Amino acid sequence: xxxxxxxxxxxxxxxxxxxxxxxxxxxxxxxxxxxxxxxxxxxxxxxxxxxxxxxxxxxxxxxxxxxxxxxxxxxxxxxxxxxxxxxxxxxxxxxxxxxxxxxxxxxxxxxxxxxxxxxxxxxxxxxxxxxxxxxxxxxxxxxxxxxxxxxxxxxxxxxxxxxxxxxxxxxxxxxxxxxxxxxxxxxxxxxxxxxxxxxxxxxxxxxxxxxxxxxxxxxxxxxxxxxxxxxxxxxxxxxxxxxxxxxxxxxxxxxxx
Numbered sequence: 001x002x003x004x005x006x007x008x009x010x011x012x013x014x015x016x017x018x019x020x021x022x023x024x025x026x027x028x029x030x031x032x033x034x035x036x037x038x039x040x041x042x043x044x045x046x047x048x049x050x051x052x053x054x055x056x057x058x059x060x061x062x063x064x065x066x067x068x069x070x071x072x073x074x075x076x077x078x079x080x081x082x083x084x085x086x087x088x089x090x091x092x093x094x095x096x097x098x099x100x101x102x103x104x105x106x107x108x109x110x111x112x113x114x115x116x117x118x119x120x121x122x123x124x125x126x127x128x129x130x131x132x133x134x135x136x137x138x139x140x141x142x143x144x145x146x147x148x149x150x151x152x153x154x155x156x157x158x159x160x161x162x163x164x165x166x167x168x169x170x171x172x173x174x175x176x177x178x179x180x181x182x183x184x185x186x187x188x189x190x191x192x193x194x195x196x197x198x199x200x201x202x203x204x205x206x207x208x209x210x211x212x213x214x215x216x217x218x219x220x221x222x223x224x225x226x227x228x229x230x231x232x233x234x235x236x237x238x239x240x241x242x243x244x245x246x247x248x249x250x251x252x253x254x255x256x257x
Contacts, residue, residue: 067177075165078151078172083108085155092118094154094188098142099125101151101165122191124213126206135195137213138206145210152184160184 010029013019018037022028031037072078079101086093086108093112097105102121106129113119113131121127121134124142128134139145152162160181163172175181198204204216221227 067175069173069175069177069180072161072163072172072174073169075170078161078163078165078170079104081161081172081174082151082153085153085159085161086112089117089155091156092120092154094120094122094152094185096122096150096152096188096191097127098123098149098151098165099127100149102127102129120188120192122188122195135192137195137198137204137208139210139213140207141210142213143210145213152188154181154185154188157181157185 010019014021014029017040018032019029020032022030032040072081082101082105086105089112093109095105095109102109102123102125109119109121109129109132113129119129119132121129121132121136123134123136124139124145125136126138127136143149148164148166150162150164152160154160158181159174159176161172161174162184163170173180198216203220204213
């Protein structure tokens, strides 16, 4: 090493209080006692670690509160995420589901209900689960009613997992975004309200067909003045229109409005 480099290092150690210059000719140096040196390093490291912990804790808190909207690609990923969310539930689970997916989630839902979690299930198909509140139309052929199989899972009123099954390239959305969670909750609640109304009025018995269900809905639409274009789920009616003649319950003049 060059002498200038050595003196540069020595000067930095002196400035840090690790070396002390002894007056005289030639110039001598003595080190800080190693016990004091180790104690100083330990305190500096603890101080740095405390600052890092505080900073990272702040970042972690911000991350937890972020309203991320994430896409899960693939049906199996949806099932795995649904199982994970169901197992993490502490208070309440609300699920709009088809029988195929229900059977894959049944054990996890039963375990949640057994530990005291409130479980609410809505389906167009015939499902049943001990310990859960089930709202089901129990249609024999519900798959003929919709052009898709959409599922929505809500956990503790804070997390939403929703999407439609279209094979392994299915895209499902997972989010804590309050607006999306609220929209999904509102849809599920409205489905339950509609089911309870139909049940209380005796408009549709269990074991009916998708055609019976559609005819019943069209009858309600005519009764309440809801024309074809005002229908809440227009996709369903377009799908039915492609499959055959439109229901007679919706009058032609209503469609022309």
